[in-house]
Amino acid sequence: MFYRRAGIRHTDYRHERQLWPLPFDRLLIATVVALLVAAPFIVDRLYLVAYLLPWLIWSSAALGLNLLMGNAGQIHLGYGAVMAIGAYTSVHLVRIGAPLELAMLAGGLASALIGSVFGVAALRVKALYLAMATIAMQYIVDFAITHIPGVSGGGQATIEVPASHQGTLRPERKNSSTLACAPTC
Numbered sequence: 001m002f003y004r005r006a007g008i009r010h011t012d013y014r015h016e017r018q019l020w021p022l023p024f025d026r027l028l029i030a031t032v033v034a035l036l037v038a039a040p041f042i043v044d045r046l047y048l049v050a051y052l053l054p055w056l057i058w059s060s061a062a063l064g065l066n067l068l069m070g071n072a073g074q075i076h077l078g079y080g081a082v083m084a085i086g087a088y089t090s091v092h093l094v095r096i097g098a099p100l101e102l103a104m105l106a107g108g109l110a111s112a113l114i115g116s117v118f119g120v121a122a123l124r125v126k127a128l129y130l131a132m133a134t135i136a137m138q139y140i141v142d143f144a145i146t147h148i149p150g151v152s153g154g155g156q157a158t159i160e161v162p163a164s165h166q167g168t169l170r171p172e173r174k175n176s177s178t179l180a181c182a183p184t185c
Contacts, residue, residue, distance in 0.1 A: 036056075039052060061079070061083060064079070065079055074130060075127075075130055075131040075134070076130075076131075076134045077131050077134045077135040077138060078118070078134035078135055078136075078137035078138035078141070079134075080138060081137050081138040081140075081141035081142065082111045082114070082115045082137075083111065084141055084142075084145060085107075085110055085111040085114050085115075085141060086107035086108055086110060086111035087107060088107075088145065088151055088152065089103075089106060089107040089110040089111070090103040090104050090106065090107035091103075093106055093107070118133070118134075118137045121133065122134065
């Protein structure tokens with residue numbers, strides 16, 4: 001993660017392929033996960049929605065691209081389409097009254113489902129043809145977004161996204177004393 005120990009000699013593949021081989025890495029990941037789980041309870045809602053949530057969305061997109069293009073060596077030019085499917089699914093679920101957390105999970109599942117449908121069709125192609133199949137998905141999704149009024153309101157319209165209400169995972173707070181004392185600490 002932040003440092004690497006020099007001179008690591010692996011004796012078998014299980015140790016070499018371990019995700020976090022150092023104890024410090026495992027402790028660091030556990031600390032970050034604990035902070036992310038506790039964030040809705042200790043961080044002000046504005047900071048959570050305006051800074052932390054977009055950071056998580058873009059970080060997960062970057063990690064997915066790194067896994068696909070870096071580790072697997074596959075070219076995927078339709079990654080924006082997969083993200084758009086999840087985003088529009090989440091927005092429409094929030095518009096009908098679903099909690100934000102459930103809408104985001106459903107958006108991820110919808111993009112995984114549609115991406116899997118396109119992925120099954122692209123299983124037998126490789127190299128340049130895989131890139132062409134994924135950019136075709138990008139164009140199909142882009143066409144559907146701009147030409148189907150039920151998805152985005154049409155080519156010249158935008159969707160009014162309602163103020164998101166979080167589910168029962170975080171109690172609403174009236175003051176932001178946590179952020180008020182943060183600069184002084």
